[in-house]
Amino acid sequence: xxxxxxxxxxxxxxxxxxxxxxxxxxxxxxxxxxxxxxxxxxxxxxxxxxxxxxxxxxxxxxxxxxxxxxxxxxxxxxxxxxxxxxxxxxxxxxxxxxxxxxxxxxxxxxxxxxxxxxxxxxx
Numbered sequence: 514x515x516x517x518x519x520x521x522x523x524x525x526x527x528x529x530x531x532x533x534x535x536x537x538x539x540x541x542x543x544x545x546x547x548x549x550x551x552x553x554x555x556x557x558x559x560x561x562x563x564x565x566x567x568x569x570x571x572x573x574x575x576x577x578x579x580x581x582x583x584x585x586x587x588x589x590x591x592x593x594x595x596x597x598x599x600x601x602x603x604x605x606x607x608x609x610x611x612x613x614x615x616x617x618x619x620x621x622x623x624x625x626x627x628x629x630x631x632x633x634x635x636x
Contacts, residue, residue, distance in 0.1 A: 515539050515611045515625045522607060522630030529599050529634070535592035535609030535627055543567075543587040546612045549594045550620060551605035551632075558608070562594065563616035572616045577603075599634045606631050 516538040525531055535547070548563035562583040563572045571583055582595040592609050607630050610623035617623065 515541065515545060517609050517611065517625055517627035519607065519609050519627045519630040522632045524633040524635065525599055527600055527634055527636050530595070530597045531599065531632060533594040533596065533607055533609075533630060533632075535594075537590045537592070537611070539590075542590040542611075544613075545624075546614060546616050547583075547585060547592045548610045548612060548617070548623060549583060549592075550608045550610060551603075552608070552629075553605040556605075558620050559605075560618040560620070561607070563612075563618065564592070565616050570616055572618060574618075596632070599632075601634045601636045604632060604634050 518536045521533040546565050549561040550558050552558040564583045564585055568585050580598045584593045609627045611625040612623040614622050
């Protein structure tokens, strides 16, 4: 089992940057693909980015390509999401998740979830 805890959320003005972290417990972090999702009020949970177990393959939703970067440090059991050029429409609760599959983009294919961290971008 994997327990995930997100951090790094906050409030920022449009054009600013934030880096989210997701700390994983357990010794099996490196065997999971990891993903980031977000959910805005009244909207469904949306896939943002995923990375395979070793960090050699990534996948992004088109709306964040070129602005967000997913990465991982298996030695530290930590997943990251660097978010640059933030826009008000990026405002949401951001979740990290772990999957036994290769960089899935569908939420139901993830086995473990964190509690989420709020990101608010003001114009």
